[in-house]
Amino acid sequence: MDSPADSPMDRTAQDRPVEGRDRDDEGRARNARPRDGLGRPLPYGADGVPRQPEGVVRAPDETVAEAQRLLDDGKPFHAHEVFEDAWKSGPEEERELWRGMAQLAVGLTHAARGNVTGGARLLRRGAGAVTGWAASGAGRERPYGMDLDSVAGWARRLAGDVEGGMSVDAAVRAPRLRG
Template sequence: MSDTSSADANGIDGLRDRDSAGRARNARPRDGLGRPLPYGADGVARQPEGVVRAPQDTVVEAQALLDAGKPFHAHEVFEDAWKSGPDEERALWRGLAQLAVGLTHAARGNATGGARLLRRGAGGVEEWAALTGRERPYGMELAGIAVWARALGDDVERDSGRVDARARAPRLRGTP
């Protein structure tokens, strides 16, 4: 049986969904925190993958998604920048993607994973800033973002509970 059969598009027979080039793509709908929903359910529109954006546009789009309580989707925007941006910025975007995934895990109730990824992302953006001497790339306040991430990681670990992703979203460029 081929990976491109019509049954595969619906996830039947346990095969992965594939795009026209044969790459694995999960066509299942997802909720606002990126959790898969049953086929046919109404989900949140997915972020398109592989979009090349200007760095300023990445920050604006990711912030809008964070403000909407969709950190999983913000992670996908950061991941696009990580994969398509210049080599010298990959660690920055990877760290920001880890922060968004950490918030996603915390909002889903995974305290251990959330705290771990929030701290890893904080360390990543701090390390990148120290290596490059850039504390405010594209207007982002990396020191403030790292403080936010560590504080949220501590809260999540201490309370072992689910957080409201919208209420606890970071301000990438400081206070509004």
């Protein structure tokens, strides 16, 4: 039997794979590089922000609360992962809501990174998704206490600010999900 030192996933002093790609326990490609608060990869061995665990199934109210905490902390990339978990694990009729919320968080991430085009586009796409989802059924204006009209308005204003050349501090410009 090969020893752990003989594994192709051995790490160098910088914690980088010796050969091949970073893989999780199921063999899926995963980038193990540490990340900063906006999800940007850092060099192997650097101190990064702990990642959100993937595939966590939360109650919708827990999803909103955790995402708001991360947004308030200036970690919209991590908030997007929380929304993505809800999108992938929630009921089919709510997928468009959670996908739209994930797009809004990624839009804020790109805007804070200085990606004007991508940030504005994702903010508007997410705003359209959540307002479209709310309009598609009665009583959907405030799911789980979220004020989707206010959130969509925030996203559209931020998209315009980003296109106008304003730099974005993710924590300062984080939306209030529940009005």
